[in-house]
Amino acid sequence: MISASTPNSATDAPAIPAPGATTHPNGAVWMVATVLATVTGALVPLIFNPRFYFYDDTAAGAYGIWYEIGTKLRGGQWPLFSDTGWAAGNYAAEGQWGLWNPAVMLVGLLASVASNAVVFTTIFKIVLLAILASGTYLVARRLGSNPQWAAVAGVAVPLAGFTVYMDAASWVTGLMVFSLLPWAWWGLHRSVFSRRNPAPALIASYLLITIGYVHGTLMLALLIVSVLIQCTVARQWKLLLRTFAFGVIAAMIALTVYLPGVLTASVTVRSSGVQNTGFLGIDLTGLASSAIGSSLPQVAGWWGTFSPVPLLYIAWFLPLLALVSLVALKRIMPQLVSLITFGVVSLALTLAPSDLGPLRFPVRLVPYVALVVVLFVAVVLSRASVKTIGPKRIAGVFTLWLIGLYLAVAQNPTISKAHLLFAVLSAAGLGLVLLVLKRPSWPVIRRAGLTGAAVCVIGVSLATSVLQHHYFTGAPLPDFHMADTVDQYKKPLEGTQGIAFVSGNPIPLRPAIWEESLLSNQWYLSDVQVQNLYSPILFAKYTYDLCMDSHGWTCDHAVDTLFTKDPTTGKPLVDLLSIDTVQVLKPAKPTPATELSNRKVPDGWTEIHRSDLSLVWVRDKPLMNTGGPVWTSSALDVSTVSNSSQHLVLHVSSNSGGTVVLSRLAWPGYDVSGASMAEPTRGYLVTLAIPAGAEGTDVSLTFEPPAWRFLVVTIYLAMAGGLAWCIAESVITRRRSRSEIRSSANRTLVKQ
Structure with missing residues (x-):
């Protein structure tokens, strides 16, 4: 028997607990176990490759950003813009510098004093994976999963192929936002459907958005829309308004993070069209083999046509879906509208064209599909599993396993030994789990029950990870072999x-x-x-x-x-x-x-x-004049009074007008007084037109990201609104609790 709830006599389906309302005396223990198992799984790649977490964009991009942020903060500067950074110096337009994110600032401070970049990065990423696991556990519990299957979900999601081999190994900003999404999900579900304080949801969402990785923000927006749809379907209008208010605050934060990039896009290389090159796109065949740890799907990338690592692997235990009662599943579906909506749209976006305007590489959204799939499995096995596991159910489990195995072998038949080992491991794992669930009365497994099944699933998940890293020791992205220290x-x-x-x-x-x-x-x-x-x-x-x-x-x-x-x-x-x-x-x-x-x-x-x-x-004679004048027309004489990244003052010493070329890029956002902006030299160098008769005057050039003052007000209003909501919710909750206590006391006095 899979579920601890009492089955209905008329069907083989268990009774349905209210989502988010279940409690368990060992819930905290299971959450700690989830984190410990995840950390163990995160250490597995290091056995085979000590530099596993320092690949590609982490080494060449993210770590340098963290170091620069920390260096500037320790020097008393806020890293908004740098003229010496040239094409990379417009931090507000890039968005991914986390300018408004205190967690990113803390990471920067720590990175700037760390002596070993590889060790620091490895520790940081393992922490992120632990955050992802614990958040996934909490979401699963909110959706009605029992602690055992919630723990399985919490361990499985960080072990999914794309998360391990792409985000954890290289695309760390993707891992950062993904690790926070389950916490935002848990907090939002808790705030809306249990009318609890929105602080956890607002904090997690703020941190997620201000990291500046647009795919994470889009998925948060999809989550909010999914909850809105569930409230609408259930006709819970007050809850819908509550969700909408949360969405407004999130949108105001996102506006501040992303609008500078949108208003700067005209001078950047970002595409604005829709096309499909097939690059980093996926198909349903690859997803259908996602239960096989050795599946190397057809995902075209820098590596060629087929992925050299199990990029679309989700979890080996997915065939256990055959144990779900369709009758019970139908009954709980109204409570899972947001989960299903989020999953369906995530899948559609993952299968989208390779270029959607400035958004590229739909494969980046595979972790969110994996999250939904694993959550769905955990919830339905907890709430809609069959009472009795008969031969047909067992046959169904192994039929799903066999289909996935066939597709995995068909996509890459050359690694037959690996396929055989992964097939034996997953088949043995499925058989053991079925045995524990089917024969709970056997003396050997009497005490194990559902706990034993969960421990088995987690154990095989970790074993699968070991086998994967034995065969696939590195990410499909380059290791630049840069220095550790x-x-x-x-x-x-x-x-x-x-x-x-x-x-x-x-x-x-x-x-x-x-x-x-x-x-x-x-x-x-x-x-x-x-x-x-x-x-x-x-x-x-x-x-x-x-x-x-x-x-x-x-x-x-x-x-x-x-x-x-x-x-x-x-x-x-x-x-x-x-x-x-x-x-x-x-x-x-x-x-x-x-x-x-x-x-x-x-x-x-x-x-x-x-x-x-x-x-x-x-x-021979260094200029040392970045940002200042590098050429003037023949009749013009100017000198530099002051020069910084965002502010330049020139003194005009001649009476004739002319033009001045500055060694700084003509980003949108410059404002000049005492002169006017001319057409940029070579199409990219700031050029000023100084009028005749300006002798003895100063020309002042200032940079602010487009609409910056409006955006600063916007994000502060969002913060203030969120804080006011949290305080009001806290006050209302305390008053309600006091009122309930007084009412209870009065009822007791009346009875006496």
């Missing part, structure tokens, strides 16, 4: 001055190149300011001009572009960009023009380093 990032370009630019691509040269150069946001860990930083949005015309990728690497001929004279100003581009140090990397496919040995030192520069992998030139 922070001190090692200080060595490249050590001792140079001013802004540096790196021409070429270091990836084919790794790992030897890391003694001489760095990649993307790892430059934040260096004492050298470099233009080649990571940015998901970029400044289109600047990056096209220099043939720069989002990771900061360039074409081999970028150095030639730097030393080519601009036709408008007559100055070489390297001067207009205020570059004082140039590093040229060895081309992967050298030509006579790009071969390092044929590179001659430009006039006014000195070569300070040359090796088989790179050479470095420094300017």
